[in-house]
Amino acid sequence: MEARKRLRWTVIWCFILMWWSLGLTDGSEQKPIRQSVKKPNIIFILTDDQDLHMDSLSYMPFLKEHVADHGTSLQRHYCTVALCCPSRVSMWTGKAAHNTNVTDLHPPWGGYPKFVRQGFNGAYLPVWLQDAGYNTYYVGKLLNAQSTSNYDNPHAAGWTGSDFLLDPYTYEYYNATFQRNHDSPISYQGRYSTDVMAEKALGFLDDALEVDRPFFLTIAPTAPHSNVHIKDDTAEQSMARPAKRHEHLFEDAKVPRTPNFNPDRPGGASWILTLPLQNQSNLDYNDEWYRNRLRALQAVDEMIDSVVNRLEKAGMLENSYLFFSTDNGYSIGQHRRQPGKQCAFEEDVNIPLIVRGPGIPKGYRTEIVTSHIDLAPTFLSLAGVSEAEMTKYELDGSVIPLHVLDSMPSEQPWPQEHVNVEMWGIIMSEGRYGYILYPNHTYKALRVIGTGYDLLYTVWCSNEHELYDMTKDRWQMDNIYDAGSRPFNIAMPTAGLSNQSPHASSFTSTGQVLSIANISTTISRLVARLDALLLVLKTCKKDECRFPWSALHPAGGVRSLREALDSRFDEFYRTRPKVQYERCERGYLPASEGAMWDDGMSFRAMEHEVWTGP
Ligand SMILES: *[C@@H]1O[C@H](CO)[C@@H](O)[C@H](O)[C@H]1NC(C)=O
Ligand SMILES: *[C@@H]1O[C@H](CO)[C@@H](O)[C@H](O)[C@H]1NC(C)=O
Ligand SMILES: *[C@@H]1O[C@H](CO)[C@@H](O)[C@H](O)[C@H]1NC(C)=O
Numbered sequence: 072m073e074a075r076k077r078l079r080w081t082v083i084w085c086f087i088l089m090w091w092s093l094g095l096t097d098g099s100e101q102k103p104i105r106q107s108v109k110k111p112n113i114i115f116i117l118t119d120d121q122d123l124h125m126d127s128l129s130y131m132p133f134l135k136e137h138v139a140d141h142g143t144s145l146q147r148h149y150c151t152v153a154l155c156c157p158s159r160v161s162m163w164t165g166k167a168a169h170n171t172n173v174t175d176l177h178p179p180w181g182g183y184p185k186f187v188r189q190g191f192n193g194a195y196l197p198v199w200l201q202d203a204g205y206n207t208y209y210v211g212k213l214l215n216a217q218s219t220s221n222y223d224n225p226h227a228a229g230w231t232g233s234d235f236l237l238d239p240y241t242y243e244y245y246n247a248t249f250q251r252n253h254d255s256p257i258s259y260q261g262r263y264s265t266d267v268m269a270e271k272a273l274g275f276l277d278d279a280l281e282v283d284r285p286f287f288l289t290i291a292p293t294a295p296h297s298n299v300h301i302k303d304d305t306a307e308q309s310m311a312r313p314a315k316r317h318e319h320l321f322e323d324a325k326v327p328r329t330p331n332f333n334p335d336r337p338g339g340a341s342w343i344l345t346l347p348l349q350n351q352s353n354l355d356y357n358d359e360w361y362r363n364r365l366r367a368l369q370a371v372d373e374m375i376d377s378v379v380n381r382l383e384k385a386g387m388l389e390n391s392y393l394f395f396s397t398d399n400g401y402s403i404g405q406h407r408r409q410p411g412k413q414c415a416f417e418e419d420v421n422i423p424l425i426v427r428g429p430g431i432p433k434g435y436r437t438e439i440v441t442s443h444i445d446l447a448p449t450f451l452s453l454a455g456v457s458e459a460e461m462t463k464y465e466l467d468g469s470v471i472p473l474h475v476l477d478s479m480p481s482e483q484p485w486p487q488e489h490v491n492v493e494m495w496g497i498i499m500s501e502g503r504y505g506y507i508l509y510p511n512h513t514y515k516a517l518r519v520i521g522t523g524y525d526l527l528y529t530v531w532c533s534n535e536h537e538l539y540d541m542t543k544d545r546w547q548m549d550n551i552y553d554a555g556s557r558p559f560n561i562a563m564p565t566a567g568l569s570n571q572s573p574h575a576s577s578f579t580s581t582g583q584v585l586s587i588a589n590i591s592t593t594i595s596r597l598v599a600r601l602d603a604l605l606l607v608l609k610t611c612k613k614d615e616c617r618f619p620w621s622a623l624h625p626a627g628g629v630r631s632l633r634e635a636l637d638s639r640f641d642e643f644y645r646t647r648p649k650v651q652y653e654r655c656e657r658g659y660l661p662a663s664e665g666a667m668w669d670d671g672m673s674f675r676a677m678e679h680e681v682w683t684g685p
């Protein structure tokens with residue numbers, strides 16, 4: 072397995088080197104040697120609660136012009152927890168939430184104090200980037216519960232320069248509190264938070280450009296999150312607030328009326344199944360909520376324009392990577408939900424990731440499956456840290472092969488077809504009609520996307536299950552979990568494995584290509600595979616998270632759901648322990664989460680079932 076991985080990376084590196092050498096020999100584009108050998112800068116713009124599925128990107132023309140048109144949009148990028156703080160901690164540490172145990176916004180389950188207590192303040196991305204020779208800068212919201220009373224106890228580590236938004240004023244668009252380096256917090260009452268942030272970001276950019284060192288700069292505005300005013304321990308949530316100059320834009324915009332928007336019958340599981348149809352007053356209010364999100368994003372879009380112009384003026388645009396993403400997705404009205412996040416539905420978990428930079432395909436869209444835990448390893452790789460050096464950071468994610476997305480050799484496809492989404496605790500929706508808190512919002516979910524299949528499988532702490540076949544039911548309206556004996560067929564792709572289509576790996580550990588045939592099975596056989604995959608992923612660490620099928624089949628031969636569906640494995644999967652909960656808990660208490668994966672449960676361990684390959 073090691074040898075195969077090395078081979079894959081050798082091939083990918085060859086492509087990167089080829090790309091560079093092509094660039095260098097293209098006369099007019101030639102850059103001074105110093106610049107081309109210098110490590111690249113990385114600028115990461117991270118919004119808060121932005122959707123991919125309600126069209127918000129269409130309202131950001133500068134993002135399109137400067138980043139998307141010059142770079143690649145990763146259409147199947149996912150967060151691994153659809154809630155700000157846990158999602159960010161997983162992103163900054165490159166670890167699944169079950170390995171960070173930062174699972175909520177506030178202690179004891181989450182928040183900045185929990186991040187510190189878990190030992191991550193000395194062991195997360197900015198510290199590692201500094202070790203790789205980078206100057207690191209941060210403006211905006213880092214983590215929830217980093218506040219005016221605990222920001223210096225201790226200070227967030229790893230930043231050459233920082234200017235953090237602090238609770239309880241993080242989401243006050245017109246009364247933000249920022250805290251710079253080791254200075255005291257400063258209140259910006261009356262000023263528009265994103266505009267203040269843009270000034271600060273350009274300031275850090277100037278600092279960074281003055282020094283002869285590569286830099287990493289994150290700009291993390293609160294838009295388009297709701298405005299939150301905290302007083303005497305009560306949080307008053309209202310619509311996102313735009314800058315004055317954007318207040319009257321998009322008067323006609325409405326949440327897209329997709330088939331799953333306020334549908335005639337309820338869907339999902341647990342509390343979602345009990346939601347009433349929304350009436351006209353509710354719909355009107357939520358549409359205004361939506362418009363204010365779009366308006367609040369305008370100042371972010373303008374900031375992107377200023378940052379790119381500044382880089383261009385300094386002659387540094389070509390040696391810089393720009394990443395645009397958000398912490399988690401957002402939902403308004405789909406499945407009758409009030410504004411909010413935290414579910415495993417596509418609106419909440421499938422989020423924007425757009426990247427431009429040297430050697431990255433321009434104006435390109437890719438369908439490879441990636442997640443937020445892949446970002447730390449990807450940034451480290453751009454900073455020149457090798458995968459061997461990265462092993463000491465115990466990352467659960469993979470390096471995204473950004474430079475070869477449009478030329479991935481079909482015999483060496485991206486192996487990842489799964490995303491594990493986790494959640495613990497209580498769900499809180501927003502807006503005038505969304506104040507109800509639902510407890511027991513604890514679940515484990517699995518997205519699997521490969522050639523001929525596109526699935527969401529969820530197990531709730533109530534032991535309810537959901538299964539959606541998104542090749543036929545894109546809007547996740549028809550839970551087919553209970554239709555056990557119904558046939559489930561996967562057709563062979565008609566034009567072979569295309570670079571553009573989602574593809575699972577299709578060859579054995581010895582490099583032998585398996586024939587890809589149509590598969591006829593049943594939903595219960597499919598569920599047995601998905602459940603076993605989830606059993607591995609709910610406790611996985613490092614390689615197990617990247618190659619879960621190899622944990623199930625350590626002797627090789629199975630690298631994808633398609634291969635695992637072979638009827639020779641029916642008995643093996645039928646008899647695996649199932650994912651189930653003993654109880655609903657507020658956080659990650661393993662004793663309440665049923666069977667845990669161990670190597671003894673793998674296929675190799677079943678002597679009477681040794682399979683010798685096709
Ligand atoms: C604005 O924030 C400051 C603290 O930074 C606080 O003292 C003040 O009361 C806030 N103003 C309003 C109107 O909430
Ligand atoms: C609409 O629904 C909300 C929430 O259920 C309710 O409070 C309100 O009274 C309803 N309005 C009308 C006009 O029916
Ligand atoms: C696989 O299924 C597709 C779609 O149902 C069909 O067109 C094709 O002929 C099948 N191929 C084989 C080899 O059975």
Ligand SMILES: *[C@@H]1O[C@H](CO)[C@@H](O)[C@H](O)[C@H]1NC(C)=O
Pocket residue numbers: 510511653654655656
């Ligand atoms: C939440 O889960 C707990 C423990 O599993 C159970 O006792 C309780 O009745 C559930 N509450 C609701 C509202 O479903």
Ligand SMILES: *[C@@H]1O[C@H](CO)[C@@H](O)[C@H](O)[C@H]1NC(C)=O
Pocket residue numbers: 172179180658659660661
């Ligand atoms: C996660 O944190 C909670 C709250 O501190 C704690 O009770 C629980 O035991 C922790 N879980 C693990 C697996 O360490």
